[in-house]
Amino acid sequence: MHDGIFDSLIRNAFDFLGRSIDDLQAHPKYSVINFYSAVELLLKARLLKEHWSLIVAKPDEADKAKFLRGDFKSVALDEANKRLAKIVGDGLTDDELKCFNGLRKERNQMVHFAHAALGDGDEARKEMERIVSDHAKGWLHLRRLLTGRWVKHFEEYAGSIGDMDYRMREQTKALEPKFLLLTDVIADAERAGCHFMECPSCRFNSFEVGKPVWVGVGKCLTCGFSSPVITLECVDEDCGRPILLTESRESCPVCNHDYDPEEVDSVLDEHKKIRETHYQDPGDFNRVDCGMCDGYETVVCLDTDEWFCTDCFDIEEHVGQCEWCSDYSTHMPQDTFLSGCGRCEGRLGHEKDD
Ligand SMILES: [Zn+2]
Ligand SMILES: [Zn+2]
Ligand SMILES: [Zn+2]
Numbered sequence: 287m288h289d290g291i292f293d294s295l296i297r298n299a300f301d302f303l304g305r306s307i308d309d310l311q312a313h314p315k316y317s318v319i320n321f322y323s324a325v326e327l328l329l330k331a332r333l334l335k336e337h338w339s340l341i342v343a344k345p346d347e348a349d350k351a352k353f354l355r356g357d358f359k360s361v362a363l364d365e366a367n368k369r370l371a372k373i374v375g376d377g378l379t380d381d382e383l384k385c386f387n388g389l390r391k392e393r394n395q396m397v398h399f400a401h402a403a404l405g406d407g408d409e410a411r412k413e414m415e416r417i418v419s420d421h422a423k424g425w426l427h428l429r430r431l432l433t434g435r436w437v438k439h440f441e442e443y444a445g446s447i448g449d450m451d452y453r454m455r456e457q458t459k460a461l462e463p464k465f466l467l468l469t470d471v472i473a474d475a476e477r478a479g480c481h482f483m484e485c486p487s488c489r490f491n492s493f494e495v496g497k498p499v500w501v502g503v504g505k506c507l508t509c510g511f512s513s514p515v516i517t518l519e520c521v522d523e524d525c526g527r528p529i530l531l532t533e534s535r536e537s538c539p540v541c542n543h544d545y546d547p548e549e550v551d552s553v554l555d556e557h558k559k560i561r562e563t564h565y566q567d568p569g570d571f572n573r574v575d576c577g578m579c580d581g582y583e584t585v586v587c588l589d590t591d592e593w594f595c596t597d598c599f600d601i602e603e604h605v606g607q608c609e610w611c612s613d614y615s616t617h618m619p620q621d622t623f624l625s626g627c628g629r630c631e632g633r634l635g636h637e638k639d640d
């Protein structure tokens with residue numbers, strides 16, 4: 287159904303991404319505008335896979351003939367994400383939404399105000415570095431969606447995605463002068479015990495993390511990218527290289543070994559990163575549900591007393607207990623006795639059943 291429209295949305299998205307790269311130096315304004323257009327098109331393509339009317343701003347007034355002619359107002363980012371989450375069951379993570387919203391705001395600023403990225407001055411250089419960093423991060427999130435959680439809808443486009451990845455990496459090399467200025471800072475920090483690995487977004491060796499095995503939020507000094515990660519030595523016996531994962535379903539960048547939440551869990555367990563519990567301890571639970579990704583018992587309590595989801599990598603300080611079904615979870619909502627949690631419908635749901 288609508289394979290032709292799906293295909294043209296994706297071709298257009300890649301066309302805009304290509305234009306964004308071509309225009310960066312001479313027309314940064316169009317680079318920013320085109321990049322965000324690509325983001326929206328790819329989200330719409332995912333909605334289209336569910337139902338064509340989800341792309342239309344008001345689905346209850348959707349008119350198929352008008353849709354096929356392209357005569358409709360399309361859904362905006364926040365609403366698109368709500369539909370992805372609630373209707374399709376395949377929504378964006380908080381980090382993805384935040385990143386795409388940032389690109390949207392930047393696009394709007396470019397449309398309405400003059401920009402500072404043109405010229406030779408210091409301000410122009412900083413602005414250009416910011417745009418390159420933002421596009422690297424935006425592409426990281428897009429690529430992870432298209433080749434990860436949404437792969438079954440986009441696998442036909444693996445070739446185009448690979449080509450675009452190469453071009454984006456080439457573009458990100460523009461940050462090298464900034465990275466080189468940081469080499470002394472990084473060397474000093476290393477002498478003081480800090481540890482740096484390759485940044486998942488800009489690829490420079492300036493992503494501050496803990497030595498493997500470590501769970502926490504890494505931050506890049508070059509491009510500003512930050513993300514919860516696990517650092518580990520690859521479990522593949524022939525590889526064993528120090529790597530980092532920003533998602534549980536990523537593959538090793540060296541040997542392509544595919545990871546999953548169970549494997550992340552067992553790496554943490556093996557390296558004694560999970561809090562020891564005792565059967566007489568009233569809080570004797572070491573696996574609880576994740577309120578962020580809805581994972582069942584995917585959250586472990588780390589030796590640092592933080593709660594870490596081995597599926598979506600959400601890190602939380604607290605877990606809550608449902609007052610109706612007694613289930614434990616991160617992000618427990620309010621008024622669980624009445625309205626329930628992710629696993630139950632609370633007293634109101636119970637009464638409805640009677
Ligand atoms: Zn970086
Ligand atoms: Zn490996
Ligand atoms: Zn999760």
Ligand SMILES: [Zn+2]
Nearest residue numbers: 608611627630
């Ligand atoms: Zn409950």
